Amino acid sequence: MLARRFSSNLASHVPALQSLAASDPSSILMSSSETSRYTRCWMDKYGHTDSGSVVLRPSSLMSLKQFLQYSNDHKLPVVTQSGNTSLVGSASPQSTEELVLSLDRFPSDLTLDEEEGVMILDAGATLSDAIDLAQTRGFVFPVDLGAKGSCKIGGNVATNAGGIYFNRFGSMKSNVLGLEVVLPSGEVIDMMRCMLPKDSTGFDLKSLFIGSEGCLGVITKVAMKVHRKPTSSDLCVFNCPDFDAVRTLTHRLQQTLGNITSAVEIMDAGVLNLIETKLEKKIPWNLNSPYYVLVETMGFHPQQDRQALESFFSQSFEDNLVVDGVLTQTQSQQSEIWGVRESCGPAVNSAEQSWKYDLSLELKHWDGFVKSVQETIGDDGRVVLWGHLGDRNIHLNVVSDLPDVNLADKIEPGLYDSVIRAKGSISAEHGVGLAKAKHMPNVVGEAVLNRMRDIKRVFDPNGIMNPGKMIA
Amino acid sequence: MLARRFSSNLASHVPALQSLAASDPSSILMSSSETSRYTRCWMDKYGHTDSGSVVLRPSSLMSLKQFLQYSNDHKLPVVTQSGNTSLVGSASPQSTEELVLSLDRFPSDLTLDEEEGVMILDAGATLSDAIDLAQTRGFVFPVDLGAKGSCKIGGNVATNAGGIYFNRFGSMKSNVLGLEVVLPSGEVIDMMRCMLPKDSTGFDLKSLFIGSEGCLGVITKVAMKVHRKPTSSDLCVFNCPDFDAVRTLTHRLQQTLGNITSAVEIMDAGVLNLIETKLEKKIPWNLNSPYYVLVETMGFHPQQDRQALESFFSQSFEDNLVVDGVLTQTQSQQSEIWGVRESCGPAVNSAEQSWKYDLSLELKHWDGFVKSVQETIGDDGRVVLWGHLGDRNIHLNVVSDLPDVNLADKIEPGLYDSVIRAKGSISAEHGVGLAKAKHMPNVVGEAVLNRMRDIKRVFDPNGIMNPGKMIA
Incomplete structure (x- = not known):
């Protein structure tokens, strides 16, 4: 058995967590050879690989509820992780203090109602599975993106994923017809009581969880509109x-x-x-x-x-x-x-160094904007871009062949300020996570940010869900 | 001058409200001959016509802020009223205790950005004006409904209005790109900083106000997607x-x-x-x-x-x-x-008596459902229906030629229970207002309703906005 160094706070809770996992031993991992792939992001940029981490992998709603409730009762921070494909560190823990709640063993069933055009998915279903099921039955799933083989629907909704079909089928918000969510208290919030397109009964809680990046609760089930497959x-x-x-x-x-x-x-x-x-x-x-x-x-x-x-x-x-x-x-x-x-x-990732920006801007601003970024970096690198022109969402990337230059510090203050001044978005579809949390006061303004914090307190009064992310 | 009987609480505030209106005397009405059309709904079903009411009619954002802030500081209840076309009493006061905040003098400017396909509207613009501007410039405004000549865009958004083009252009939520809202505290929440279709920076506060029925704040400005006009x-x-x-x-x-x-x-x-x-x-x-x-x-x-x-x-x-x-x-x-x-x-309104239900149901449930309502009412009336079949939203109406029979008590308990059991909606597009507030615990469940109340406390801690409506 490996030696483990749990943080003083976490150590005392390990026996209780193990006992919650007793009937399903695979639902807890503690050996660093097993936990490291959960505690570090796929880009090897966010998270850590320290030993002494605890990764929880519930395979049922009941088990997930128990883990969450225990964490909440004892104020243990929890980072929910779906397919671990975030580009902004939203699914990676910042230290061994933070429990990782992985959905990789969570149910992944999918059913499709052809008359109503609705797919119901457990949060653990991969996006590929959803796309394939829709395809087989003559429909199109409204979300499609590069990471589809690994990312899961729970994470897609929690990060308000965009992708190539946004232009045609609209946003996540216009396609999600229902959600089931578990709050830190263990309470299950059923927002799947009506999965029809029209319903005007009360505040739209559902939309709060779309793009909440694990800061409010855990999405466990999704009802999604599917569209007739074009010929x-x-x-x-x-x-x-x-x-x-x-x-x-x-x-x-x-x-x-x-x-x-x-x-x-x-x-x-x-x-x-x-x-x-x-x-x-x-x-x-x-x-x-x-x-x-x-x-x-x-x-x-x-x-x-x-x-x-x-x-x-x-x-x-x-x-x-x-x-x-x-x-x-x-x-x-x-x-x-x-x-x-x-x-x-992948081409940009293969450069010696690269910095990625996921921006929305009105068409009239793009040209001048790209030129000004290129001017800022001079000969140290070059701007390359691609993306979802129809949605005004372009991935602006800076690549450099120089191994040691740090262009981020040179680019970012000016870049984010320009985007904000032009009423664009500094994160069109990748989310805020850890990477952009510090920009949020400038992005949304203090008044809005304070309300977001109030909203967080409503659902997560102990502040255990994904601390330090998004609205830190 | 007419004698006025202000409620004991309101009376002491009249001088202060008058002084806030000093520079724009039309922004306050107190004579019952003038207030009655604001204090009673257009159907003559909700509200009151008692004298001693105060109607505030700000003609600027500043004036609206001042009225709201004063009301909040002194805990005076406020009912926001846009075009006064609600079918569920959401814009009518329940007593003279409640101030009516009418937007009938509020700014109504509209501008259209053709390259981005975005219309920016002051809350006081009528839906007709929006439809006409879009039409003139080669676009379609995504919302169209019978009351378009009277209803205003602020109210359309606040009630999550549906209408005939939902099937084609999607929900209010998929078309609203930005909102400006004044909270009871007088604080302006600017959610128009990015009006582009893709933005993933924080919780979606905007969607909370869409369909909030005046219970959280007052919508003062809207950015709306417009669609290329088909040929x-x-x-x-x-x-x-x-x-x-x-x-x-x-x-x-x-x-x-x-x-x-x-x-x-x-x-x-x-x-x-x-x-x-x-x-x-x-x-x-x-x-x-x-x-x-x-x-x-x-x-x-x-x-x-x-x-x-x-x-x-x-x-x-x-x-x-x-x-x-x-x-x-x-x-x-x-x-x-x-x-x-x-x-x-209008045809149903011309019957001796009528009861209207605005339901969403899956197609497979409709036939049996209509038959069971007809069985319940027997020979006392008959079911007639029409509506938005493509959206699964049908307006089920019961009409009777008998002047005295009360079919509501006969129909409603069973009708609402059946709709809820079938996972339909008891208010697809007309909202909850006063009419359906009592059904909310059954509709959304206590867990969700409690969170809605928590959300209300975030934005309206004194509970002055539209008391007794929606989540009463």
Whole structure:
């Protein structure tokens, strides 16, 4: 048996936690060889790997309630962890003092009501499972993102996850029809009593938990709207000569293609260059422009939808909004292009150093903003960007080949201030977590932050849930 | 000057309120000839007409803040009133003790950002003004409902209004991008710092105010998503032989027409009969079925969209889902049919007596449910229904020609219990107000209701905002 050094406070509670786990010994881990993958984030950036940690892994609602209630009664801090795919440290403990409550053994059942178009998911279901079930039954699950194989629905809801279908199917808030949540007191809050789209009976508690990042309670069950699966799917890439052309193209898209647009994504020359050089992946279109806009359409009339995109494609050339482009002819070409889009993140991770910013800004602000960040960093690095253009959410990344330079200190004060002044968001879809908690007073203002703290006290009066995160 | 009898508590505050109104004398009304239209609801069902009432009508944010702050400091109850079109008494005072805070003189400016597709509205703007501005600029405002000429956007948001375009453009929550709210303390909560669709920075306070029915604070400004105006619009009515056919038709619609469907409404033979007999309005289609389903499509490809609806129309006949129907050929035919749909409410109001229920239920429950209500009332009245079939929100109305019978007591206990058991909503889009406050413990459960009360204490610690309403 390994020697364990529990913090003075935690040590005295280990026997009681072990006894709660007696009937299901896998529901508690204490050996550091087993706990380290829970106590450190997947990027190896947040959390710790100290021994003496306790990881709780309930496999039932009852067990989760008991663990939470014990922690609350004894004021033990709890970090809830779903798929451990956070980019901002929201699911990682800051010390061995903090219990990790992992949902990796939690139930993961899914059922689909086809007449009502509603999927009911246990929090432990992976996003992939949800996407696959919907697909098999002729529907589309409204959330899809890179980490789908690992992330779980409880965490997706708790972090208000966005992804590539936000443009088409809307936000998490417009798709979640019901939630079941366990509060620190062990009380189960059932917000699944009506899973129909229209219900006006009281304050919307449900939305408080969407994006609450484990600071209020633990989401244990979700009811989610699913959408009828379109029968057409087309994809093209536009090579744009400058950002003004990108703006005009985006505006025209909204005017012309309207509701068959399913995704509008941008990639710049810099990120494509990284994909080619660092990942050695071939880009299947001509690289001759600073910006590339990927447009996907989906509809229910294959021939007409195709015609609409073709006509938009030609018109964009005639109007000099694009200098080159590709309109896919086959499903495998589509997959190849989506493969490039999905390589953007890994390409940046393969640079010597990188800093990631997940921003929302009005279209008119983007160009000047990117230029000013590039000016700030000078020759020490370069801005590369890609993201959800249609949603105004671009992932601005700074990469550097220099191993020792710290660009964060150079970039961040100015970057966050500019975004806030332009009424943008410093976290469009990745959340606040630990990474951005210190910016919250500037972001939301003291008046709003104080109300958020009041709300936290309503649900978590002892302040045990994810301390130091989000509204610390 | 009329004699006024202020309640002992209110009387002592009248001079101070008058002095706050000194620079804008129209911002306070005290003569009962002037106050009665504010203290009684439009249906003449909720509120009172007693003399000795005080109505505050601020014409600026500053004035509204001062009135609220004074009321809060002195614990004077305040009922906020927007367009006074509530169906559940949420905007009517229960006694002269309660100040009415009317927004009828409040600013009503509207601006539209076409690139971002966002309209910014002062709370005093009428819904009609918003609809018209959007229309003029090539957009659609996502909310449209019968009271649009009178109701105001502040009230629409505060009551989580639904309406005919919910099916197409989604809920109020998925369209509100920002809010400004004044709390009872006079503090302004600015939730318009980021009006972009994606923002994950902290708890979603905004959604708490959507549907809060004046119980938390006063909404003073709204940022709303607007949608590109479709270029095609088609409409048809299907005569369905029974409710099973209605169910199958609805399911097929979702599968086949997908995202060009803009409204799916139902009317039964009973309500059409009332329109013909009470309103003496001609129904422009054959009346030979128990149920009529109105389907409107909107898209961006007039010819193809028309073809899609035509083909769905013929297929429904072939599949014996409909026995008759009409596919409109002209804009004026469309308006005529929508005119019938909009007459449903007035037709019921013209019956000797009527009781209205605004329910959400899964499709599979509707038929049995309607039959059981009809059984309960027997020969004393009859069920008529219409509503937003696509959203599962049907307005079930009971009408009676008997002047003295009270069917409410006969219907309601069973009706509400059945809806709650079937996981439906007893108020899909009309809110709780005074009318349904007593049902809230059964509807949401004590655990949730207690949290709602906690939330109220966060924003309204003195409990002055709309006492006795919603979560009383």
